[in-house]
Amino acid sequence: MTTNDAETVQxxxxxxxxxxxxxxxxxxxxxxxxxxxxxxxLGTAYxxxxxxxxxxxxxxxxxxxxxxxxxIATGATNHNTRHPMVTxxxxxxxxxxxGGRFVLGLGxxxxxxxxxxxxxxxxTAQIEDFVGLVRRLFRGEAIIGHKGPAGSWPVLHxxxxxxxxxxxxxxxxxxxxxELGGRLFDQVVLHTFFTDETTARAVATVKRAAEQxxxxxxxxxxxxxxxxxxxxxPADKRLMKLVGRLGTYLQGYGDLLVRTNGWDLKVLExxxxxxxxxxxxxxxxxxxxxxLAHAATLxxxxxxxxxxxxxxxxxVAAVRNQLALGCDGVxxxxxxxxxxxxxxxxxxxTASVTA
Numbered sequence: 372m373t374t375n376d377a378e379t380v381q382x383x384x385x386x387x388x389x390x391x392x393x394x395x396x397x398x399x400x401x402x403x404x405x406x407x408x409x410x411x412x413l414g415t416a417y418x419x420x421x422x423x424x425x426x427x428x429x430x431x432x433x434x435x436x437x438x439x440x441x442x443i444a445t446g447a448t449n450h451n452t453r454h455p456m457v458t459x460x461x462x463x464x465x466x467x468x469x470g471g472r473f474v475l476g477l478g479x480x481x482x483x484x485x486x487x488x489x490x491x492x493x494x495t496a497q498i499e500d501f502v503g504l505v506r507r508l509f510r511g512e513a514i515i516g517h518k519g520p521a522g523s524w525p526v527l528h529x530x531x532x533x534x535x536x537x538x539x540x541x542x543x544x545x546x547x548x549x550e551l552g553g554r555l556f557d558q559v560v561l562h563t564f565f566t567d568e569t570t571a572r573a574v575a576t577v578k579r580a581a582e583q584x585x586x587x588x589x590x591x592x593x594x595x596x597x598x599x600x601x602x603x604x605p606a607d608k609r610l611m612k613l614v615g616r617l618g619t620y621l622q623g624y625g626d627l628l629v630r631t632n633g634w635d636l637k638v639l640e641x642x643x644x645x646x647x648x649x650x651x652x653x654x655x656x657x658x659x660x661x662x663l664a665h666a667a668t669l670x671x672x673x674x675x676x677x678x679x680x681x682x683x684x685x686x687v688a689a690v691r692n693q694l695a696l697g698c699d700g701v702x703x704x705x706x707x708x709x710x711x712x713x714x715x716x717x718x719x720x721t722a723s724v725t726a
Contacts, residue, residue: 381719382440384414385700386690387594389446390434391418391425392705393612394656398424405434407708409441411715417446417476417560417702428461435469443469446560446596446702447478447542450501450521451491459508459529462537475505476540476560479548481623495551496520502539502555509537542596544627549573553580558592563704564617564677566632567696570595574697592700595693598678599703601686604710607660612705613675614667615655618642621670622654634674642669679703683717690718 390404401418408416416434420427427448434443443465450458458475465473479493486492500521507514511534514527540558543549552559559577561570578588600612620628621642629639642648647665651658654666679686693701703711 380410380412382412382414383715383718385694386413386715386718387415387417387444387700387702388413388706388708388711389417389419389702389704390430392707393616394421395424398430401430401433402437404708405438405441405443409438411708411712412719413441413703413708413711413715414700415442415444415474415702417444419446420448431461431465431473432468435465435472438469438472440472442472442474444474444540444558445476446540447476449480449490449493450477450498451493455501455504455508455521455524456527456529459505459527462505463509463529463533466535466537474538474540474558476542476558477501478542479544483623494520495547498541498551499555505537505539509533509535540594543573543577544631546576549576550580553577553582553588553591554584554586556591558594560594560596560702561698562628562631563596563598564620564628564632564674565595566677567692569632570677570693570698571696578697593698594700594702595696595698596702596704597690597693598705599686599690599711599714600678600680600705601683601710601714602681603683603713604706609680610660610663610667611655611658613678613680614663614670615658616705617670617675618648618654618658618663618666619656622648622652632674634671638669638671638674642666645669679714683713684721686714687717687721690714 388408390401405416418427418430427445431443462475482492497520500519504527508527508529511531517524517527538557540560541552541556542560543552544562561573574593577591577593581588581591598613600609621639625639629636647662651662679689690701
């Protein structure tokens with residue numbers, strides 16, 4: 372935690388948020404949110420990618436242009452939706468625009484969506500190959516005749532005078548990706564709605580993989596992506612942000628989440644087979660209050676428990692527990708900077724008590 376003397380803002384490098392969480396009314400809302408996140412003292416502003424109004428490169432540039440201190444990170448984009456020179460050029464431009472405040476965060480993507488759009492599914496070998504290429508490009512290398520898991524290109528070259536380290540992150544779910552993050556990336560973002568046991572296990576996996584690769588485990592920052600929905604948020608929005616979001620995950624890749632957390636697969640089967648749930652595509656986007664209320668009856672309370680809910684004090688206690696589990700930072704997920712203000716104020720006010 373630091374203090375920004377120029378703005379008298381207490382900076383919490385260990386806290387972050389997503390900009391344009393969920394489905395924004397307008398992409399331009401990002402401008403006010405980026406400024407708000409910085410004024411709130413958050414350390415990082417994450418940008419997720421959806422193809423409708425949340426293309427990551429455009430949003431990253433806007434966030435970088437209207438801020439002065441906060442780190443801008445993608446969480447996440449996919450390496451195979453752009454030519455590697457386009458992605459490297461995007462990252463280099465962001466580093467120049469922000470004075471080095473950018474983190475290129477990658478992810479595997481959603482298999483069902485990739486299949487529908489004809490985008491190849493992403494493998495560990497492809498990610499590893501791609502990261503190696505980007506690292507070499509940022510060292511100023513000219514890469515000739517590359518043939519590898521990520522693809523084949525006659526020439527890849529960014530800038531011969533360049534010799535920088537580009538911070539890179541990965542969103543991780545299963546042990547294979549967690550290990551990849553530990554041995555190769557600068558930071559790892561865990562998935563939302565991980566139980567305490569799953570979170571602690573994931574952190575240990577990342578740190579152990581870093582150590583086995585000869586790296587300092589502390590050099591790999593593990594972020595908890597933690598649903599944060601305080602009671603000051605209207606009840607209908609809380610339902611959308613909590614039940615709707617978890618319900619959408621269960622619809623998209625519920626089997627993976629349930630197995631990872633050791634939950635009951637039969638509960639998931641009943642949820643997905645429910646006629647109301649089957650009639651809704653994306654509960655956190657199109658679900659009506661009635662549909663969300665119905666979904667809440669199908670999801671066990673213990674599945675919704677891995678979140679910061681209740682009063683600001685209760686939310687802060689839950690956030691601090693994520694740090695106690697070994698996470699290096701907590702992304703206060705699913706809330707705007709305005710919605711996070713009372714929680715961050717409570718976090719700052721009680722920092723000396725827990726120090």
